[in-house]
Amino acid sequence: MSQMAMPDPASAFRQRSRSAVDDSAQRQNFRSAMDYLQAKRRTQFPDEQELVGLRDLGEAIRRYSLANLPRLLEQLEQNLTANGIRVHWAENAEEANAIALAIARRVEARRIVKGKSMVSEEIGFNHAMQAAGIEALESDMGEYIVQLAGETPSHIIMPAIHKTKQAIAALFVEKIPGVEYTEDVDALIQIGRRVLRRKFAEADIGLSGVNFAVAETGTLCLVENEGNGRMCTTVPRVHIAVTGIEKVVEKLEHVPPLFSLLTRSATGQAVTTYLNLISHPRQPGEKDGPEEVHLILIDNGRSQAYADAQLRTTLQCIRCGACMNHCPVYARIGGHAYGTTYPGPIGAIVSPHMLGLAATYPLAFASTLCHACVEVCPVRIPITDLLIRLRNEAQAQPGTVNASLRGSGAARTALVSAIWNAWALIYSRLGLYCLTSWFMSRGRALSPIEQGAWTRSRTPLTPAPRRLRDLLKDRRP
Amino acid sequence: METSCHSPRQYPPKPGNAYLFATCLVDQFAPEAGLDTVRLLEREGIVVHFPPDQTCCGQPAYTSGYPDEARAVARRQLDLFPEPWPVVVPSGSCAAMMRHHYPKLFADDAALLAKARELSQRVFELTEFLVHVAGFKHSDSGQPCTIALHTSCHARREMGSHETSATLLAGLAKVRVEQQARSEECCGFGGTFSIREPDISAAIVSDKVDSLCATGAERVVSADCGCLFNILGRAAKLDQIAGRKTPTLPGEHIASFLWRRTSGKQA
Ligand code: SF4
Numbered sequence: 001m002s003q004m005a006m007p008d009p010a011s012a013f014r015q016r017s018r019s020a021v022d023d024s025a026q027r028q029n030f031r032s033a034m035d036y037l038q039a040k041r042r043t044q045f046p047d048e049q050e051l052v053g054l055r056d057l058g059e060a061i062r063r064y065s066l067a068n069l070p071r072l073l074e075q076l077e078q079n080l081t082a083n084g085i086r087v088h089w090a091e092n093a094e095e096a097n098a099i100a101l102a103i104a105r106r107v108e109a110r111r112i113v114k115g116k117s118m119v120s121e122e123i124g125f126n127h128a129m130q131a132a133g134i135e136a137l138e139s140d141m142g143e144y145i146v147q148l149a150g151e152t153p154s155h156i157i158m159p160a161i162h163k164t165k166q167a168i169a170a171l172f173v174e175k176i177p178g179v180e181y182t183e184d185v186d187a188l189i190q191i192g193r194r195v196l197r198r199k200f201a202e203a204d205i206g207l208s209g210v211n212f213a214v215a216e217t218g219t220l221c222l223v224e225n226e227g228n229g230r231m232c233t234t235v236p237r238v239h240i241a242v243t244g245i246e247k248v249v250e251k252l253e254h255v256p257p258l259f260s261l262l263t264r265s266a267t268g269q270a271v272t273t274y275l276n277l278i279s280h281p282r283q284p285g286e287k288d289g290p291e292e293v294h295l296i297l298i299d300n301g302r303s304q305a306y307a308d309a310q311l312r313t314t315l316q317c318i319r320c321g322a323c324m325n326h327c328p329v330y331a332r333i334g335g336h337a338y339g340t341t342y343p344g345p346i347g348a349i350v351s352p353h354m355l356g357l358a359a360t361y362p363l364a365f366a367s368t369l370c371h372a373c374v375e376v377c378p379v380r381i382p383i384t385d386l387l388i389r390l391r392n393e394a395q396a397q398p399g400t401v402n403a404s405l406r407g408s409g410a411a412r413t414a415l416v417s418a419i420w421n422a423w424a425l426i427y428s429r430l431g432l433y434c435l436t437s438w439f440m441s442r443g444r445a446l447s448p449i450e451q452g453a454w455t456r457s458r459t460p461l462t463p464a465p466r467r468l469r470d471l472l473k474d475r476r477p
Numbered sequence: 478m479e480t481s482c483h484s485p486r487q488y489p490p491k492p493g494n495a496y497l498f499a500t501c502l503v504d505q506f507a508p509e510a511g512l513d514t515v516r517l518l519e520r521e522g523i524v525v526h527f528p529p530d531q532t533c534c535g536q537p538a539y540t541s542g543y544p545d546e547a548r549a550v551a552r553r554q555l556d557l558f559p560e561p562w563p564v565v566v567p568s569g570s571c572a573a574m575m576r577h578h579y580p581k582l583f584a585d586d587a588a589l590l591a592k593a594r595e596l597s598q599r600v601f602e603l604t605e606f607l608v609h610v611a612g613f614k615h616s617d618s619g620q621p622c623t624i625a626l627h628t629s630c631h632a633r634r635e636m637g638s639h640e641t642s643a644t645l646l647a648g649l650a651k652v653r654v655e656q657q658a659r660s661e662e663c664c665g666f667g668g669t670f671s672i673r674e675p676d677i678s679a680a681i682v683s684d685k686v687d688s689l690c691a692t693g694a695e696r697v698v699s700a701d702c703g704c705l706f707n708i709l710g711r712a713a714k715l716d717q718i719a720g721r722k723t724p725t726l727p728g729e730h731i732a733s734f735l736w737r738r739t740s741g742k743q744a
Contacts, residue, residue, distance in 0.1 A: 018676045027680075328663045332680045366674055368667025368681070369540055370630035385581070391542025402544070411542075420538055424546035427501070427532040428553045437505050453672040457679035458710030459717065461506060468504040468511035472527055475512075 010411070013339065013362035020333040026162060030334050033161050037325040040268025041376070058261045059380040061254045062316035069306065072215040072248045073297070079218030083280040085293045096298050097128035100240055103294060104134055107238050109204035115222070115229040116140035117209030118156050118319060119242045119298060122341045122354065125207070136207070139196050139228040141189060148175050154335030156342060157266050157321040162334055196228065206232035206290065210243035212258060216251050220295065222276040223262060230276055239290040245297050246315035258318055261378035265320040301353035304406060310389055314349050316379045323373035323383060329366055338363055345373040349386045357394055357407030364390035437467055488609040489563065494524045496564045500571045501533035502702040510702065510730030514567045514603055517736055521611040528557040536574040539582065541669045548582055555592050563610065564600045567732050568701050569632025572602040577635055602638040603732060604645055604700050615739035617649040625655050625694035627708060629701035630663050642700050642731055649738050655692035666707040682711045690726055697728035705730065
């Protein structure tokens with residue numbers, strides 16, 4: 001799990017984003033990837049009215065699921081258990097890893113092969129397994145590349161989006177014995193596939209995430225393109241699925257609209273190559289499938305968001321990544337600069353619940369509030385309202401009603417509070433406003449506000465010699 | 478495009494009177510744009526009232542995470558528009574604040590909420606008002622020119638007034654509007670964001686200036702002063718660094734541009 005550097009997360013974030021902004025090659029990478037993904041998404045939604053209708057439906061399903069979360073989770077556990085899938089509950093990352101480790105020990109596992117799972121990144125699964133002497137190998141091509149490079153994903157859908165094909169080619173030559181340098185993308189994929197094929201056969205456990213968990217039928221849905229998810233969940237003798245408690249929906253018929261919104265918003269695909277529906281372990285007489293299937297349901301701060309009516313909307317997320325694909329800030333700094341597992345707008349609103357606001361508040365401020373994310377979010381999460389709420393919380397006076405989260409008040413400074421106090425005083429009293437703006441226009445200098453950060457890249461703002469209110473007075477005697 | 482108001486807005490008939498909420502930026506930094514707004518409205522036969530007690534909509538504090546301070550300032554503006562006249566705002570961003578965020582800001586106080594809701598119903602962004610309420614129809618009397626239009630994110634995604642800005646410009650016969658790449662992308666201003674995250678903000682606005690300059694347009698117009706100051710300030714800084722005397726990318730508020738092109742004044 002990535003931890004933000006204490007004690008000053010704001011300057012740490014600023015440092016990371018500055019070096020990201022200065023890395024022009026990487027910026028170009030992200031820019032063209034974002035342009036490509038935006039264009040692909042656009043082609044999937046040619047009909048504005050259909051999109052409105054589908055978003056209405058998607059939003060309603062997610063809201064309904066959350067409104068009934070406790071009941072649906074109970075129902076999910078009952079039906080999964082009846083289907084022979086074992087359900088485990090984890091309050092945090094440590095508990096989740098301990099549960100997985102206990103299963104691994106019991107079945108004497110030495111190797112785990114993983115499908116793509118952001119929740120496993122969130123809990124630091126690979127590190128926890130490695131520390132216990134168990135190999136955890138990523139089998140999604142992007143995740144495999146990132147793991148080979150000793151990095152973390154920079155995007156929740158396309159983990160290796162920050163890497164050029166040249167960098168990947170060089171990485172393969174360095175890390176995989178007997179590989180010759182090639183920049184041919186298909187050849188690179190073939191090289192990766194060859195390594196991974198072997199690993200599926202050798203693995204004792206397959207790990208996967210879950211996109212939707214259906215309460216009524218006890219079904220785990222897994223959306224993927226490479227087929228590695230199907231391999232992970234069918235070839236090894238044990239399958240462990242990890243997911244957040246918010247991923248539950250009530251009925252199977254709730255899945256198709258969400259699936260459609262997910263694939264079209266994420267990669268601009270009408271459907272993905274695979275949609276796996278996992279309902280039970282291998283049945284008597286079946287030729288394949290795991291002997292054991294486990295589901296680990298993880299809270300890890302989600303219940304903090306759940307407890308608050310406004311912040312609860314955070315949990316509507318279906319992790320499509322469209323918000324980051326359209327974010328002008330993400331396009332400039334990339335995923336790593338955020339310093340959290342989930343980057344971009346979704347990262348900014350969900351990470352404070354996982355890691356605390358004290359460590360993550362800079363992300364809430366790292367937005368122009370341009371609403372591009374709100375415009376594309378398939379389940380209509382009011383992301384900008386949530387960012388403002390988190391800004392309020394971050395600077396709230398501890399002990400007041402405005403401070404209700406873990407880490408509230410962490411960004412509060414006496415100086416900034418005093419500035420806003422003075423601002424409110426000036427702008428709510430006409431006399432003071434007039435006096436200040438009169439002095440500003442006479443002095444032609446914007447004295448009360450520090451302009452250093454502005455003028456580093458722009459010419460200074462100069463007040464007009466006469467204000468509109470003065471000009472209007474002259475006009476109409 | 479879906480804006481935050483899902484259903485299309487119903488517009489009233491052209492009124493005899495209207496309020497002007499000029500915004501603090503126009504009042505202090507771009508008063509000409511305010512005067513031109515008044516001229517545009519008066520030409521439509523509308524009597525314009527400028528409540529002299531107005532200051533700022535409160536957005537800077539609201540988006541910076543100081544809701545109490547934002548409320549204190551917004552509270553003052555609530556009382557300034559007693560007659561049931563439309564309130565015209567020459568800024569998509571400040572109009573969106575009053576139209577969409579005032580009701581959120583006063584959600585906990587029934588009396589103020591009612592007031593905020595009532596006011597929000599009659600807040601209009603200037604170009605939206607000119608097209609849909611005033612029925613703007615004036616012919617272009619200027620010389621041929623090329624321009625680029627920058628629409629603010631709040632105009633585009635909260636007010637839907639990026640379209641009315643474009644409509645007004647499309648009605649000017651001798652003006653060619655060039656399309657810049659990624660015209661829908663933010664300029665990187667974001668209020669205090671530009672000061673809080675200067676590196677990211679500078680990266681975004683630099684790209685915006687590049688794409689505007691690449692169109693070859695003679696100038697940029699916008700209905701939002703925040704974006705305009707950001708873009709023009711960056712372009713001027715680049716000129717300064719390069720030692721250029723004439724501005725590469727001059728620009729102005731759309732109210733001034735419209736007035737100049739259609740008032741018979743030289744253009
Ligand atoms: S917040 Fe919305 S757009 Fe972003 S990942 Fe979640 S569902 Fe997708």
